[in-house]
Amino acid sequence: MDKFAGLRAFVQVVEAGGFAAAARQMGLSRSTVNRLVIELEDALGVQLLQRSTRRVSPTVMGGAFCDRARAILADLAEAEQAVAQLQAEPKGTLRLNAPMSFGTMALAPAIAQFAAQYPDLQIQLTLEDRQIDPIAEGYDLTLRIGEPPSAASLVVQQLAQMPMLLCASPSYLIQRGEPRVPADLKAHACLHYGHFANQSEWLLQGPNSPHRLQVQGRFCANNGEVLRDGAIAGLGIVMLPEFIVSAAIASSQLQPVLRDYPPAPLMLCAIYPANRHLSVKVQRLMQVLGDRFGGDR
Incomplete structure (x- = not known):
């Protein structure tokens, strides 16, 4: 049997107070609604409705089941709506x-x-x-x-x-030397991103453990491209997302440093x-x- 059809018929009968009213609301014949409810009761092995010539009402078990059935039908309607939305074209x-x-x-x-x-x-x-x-x-x-x-x-x-990268211009590295371990950054000019509250704190991932250190520098900006251009101009070492510096690295304007200690990704x-x-x-x-x-x- 179609259990969802049986659930709908049962809930509608309870809410309408009878088979005739439920059948009209569902657009089905009274005999069809009655059959769906009987099939549901047979499948569950319990009587859900008390039937008399004057009225139809849920049994104690039927009342409890009706609450659960309403929730199931609501979840089904929500799922059907979600599928319909996925099939719809955004407008x-x-x-x-x-x-x-x-x-x-x-x-x-x-x-x-x-x-x-x-x-x-x-x-x-x-x-x-x-x-x-x-x-x-x-x-x-x-x-x-x-x-x-x-x-x-x-x-x-x-x-x-x-992914984030540490890099600097070749001219800067020739002049100041290339850092070999994270602690070396403390002796270098580092360019800061101005929108982070902890802008001077850099977190690097090492082979054995992370390294959190305070860096210093005289150049700070709230834009990654400005920081990249500052690094290209030789102002110091910068930590930026890969998408900002990849082209400059490919053209040798910037050179990655501390490859064994990559910055934590954002x-x-x-x-x-x-x-x-x-x-x-x-x-x-x-x-x-x-x-x-x-x-x-």
């Missing part, structure tokens, strides 16, 4: 906020591909590095790299690890309001971003 407007350097150097191709895939979707992308209030500013999705905000009103979902996080149902457009974009930046990492 409307998607407001997205992301860090500046990540947006220009890594995110842009993914967003362009996503926009081409869904022509009925309007995308508004804002790039900035400041801490924002996604709810107050009306963003459907916010991307951040590093320590995400902590608030009960927000959901933070980790999408991918972003997490790419998706942030969205906790009290809002996750729309199809946001789900699809998060899937694209996870596939593109997650990989095998």
Whole structure:
């Protein structure tokens, strides 16, 4: 038997107070509704309804079962809605906020591909590095790299690890020497990222144990590309996401250092309001971003 059909018929009979009313509401014949309930009772091996010529009411066991049946049917409806949403094409407007350097150097191709895939979707992308209030500013999705905000009103979902690199210009390393172990960084000029509260504290992963150390330097900026260009100009050693420095390393403008002690990776996080149902457009974009930046990492 179709147990879901039996559950629907049983709950409808209880709520309508009889088979005739339930049959009208379901658009079925009274005999069909009666058969579905009887088949459900036979399958369970219990009597769910007290039947009389005047009224139909649930038995004690039927009343308890009805509460569970309602919950099951509600879960089924929610699951069916979720599947229908996954099959639907994203439409409307998607407001997205992301860090500046990540947006220009890594995110842009993914967003362009996503926009081409869904022509009925309007995308508004804002790039900035400041801490924002996604709810107050009306963003459907916010991307951040590093320590995400902590608030009960927000959901933070980790999408991918972003590898970090330590590097400096060849001219700087010729002049100051190349660090061999993490402690050597204390004698070097280090470029700081200005949006982190612990900007002068670097965490490196060693062969045996992590190394947490305080570094110093006279150059600080709140933009990764500015820090990269400062390192290229010979201002010191910089720690940045791989996507910011990979081209400069490939062209020999920058040279990786301390390869045996890589920096701890930062997490790419998706942030969205906790009290809002996750729309199809946001789900699809998060899937694209996870596939593109997650990989095998």
